[in-house]
Amino acid sequence: MKGQVEGGSRKLKDELVRGTAWNGGIRVFAARTTELVGELQRRHGTFPTATAALGRTATAAAMMGAMLKGKEKLTLQVKGDGPLGQIVVDANASAEIRGYVDHPQVHVASNDQGKLDVAGAVGRNGYIHVIKDLGLKEPYRGSVPIISGELAEDFTLYFADSEQSPSAVGLGVLVDVDGTVLHAGGFIVQVMPGLPEDQLERLERAISAMPQVTSLLDQGETPESLLHFLVGEDLTIHHSIEPVFRCKCSRERFEQALITLGKKELNSLIEEDGKAELHCHFCNEKYLFEAEELKALHSISDRQ
Known part of the structure; x- marks a missing residue:
């Protein structure tokens, strides 16, 4: 999910929520990361397509960090064959995020839908690597091939293939014509074992019918209300935190x-x-x- 508009609207505070729905049958995460992605854009001077790619990866990392505990942390590496080069993002359970892209001044022509061509910048061949420091002797490492370069589909494959967790991932970054980040956010919905077939079909229909994440954020929707679009009113939020940019260098x-x-x-x-x-x-x-x-x-x- 991505876009590019000439206008803008008031930005709300970033927020990441974690919850469950349908009697624990699904686990849900949603985030508004507009300020976080804007900070990454300002620090690295990214052009719009690079902003979208880095922002989507950072949003995914923030939500995946919310799956961790204590001092656990993770690194996402997107290594495609496009002109952006490598995207690297670190995140932890406290929603502290940092990241960069090898070639931040990359911007490619819009795709045939008139949208920012993230896949063209990332590339459609390569791998996504996930490294998790869980406090064990060796870090967990998972890798999947890039299948689209749009990133949401690629992280969906990661969860299914590397973590055996059927999931749906939505990611969006909306960039103004001057490069300003107007909206950024996303969701992850994970199906728990034993979910009835009728509920799985209901979820699939809701995901297919859901408007773009950035369109909903532009209308003033919150991370929690994004999830209501997917699961209805049977939603329990267990935790809410503000994702922030934070670097460990000194x-x-x-x-x-x-x-x-x-x-x-x-x-x-x-x-x-x-x-x-x-x-x-x-x-x-x-x-x-x-x-x-x-x-x-x-x-x-x-x-x-």
């Missing part, structure tokens, strides 16, 4: 990275460049270390 972390380079590499930086500028891919922040700071780090490296 000057101290980059200092440690420089120290681990060792004396030889630090000497080269001091003698050849007289400084070092390090860049965080996730938040686009730059950290400049002058020669004196590098010499101080060299001294610390001597003692380690």
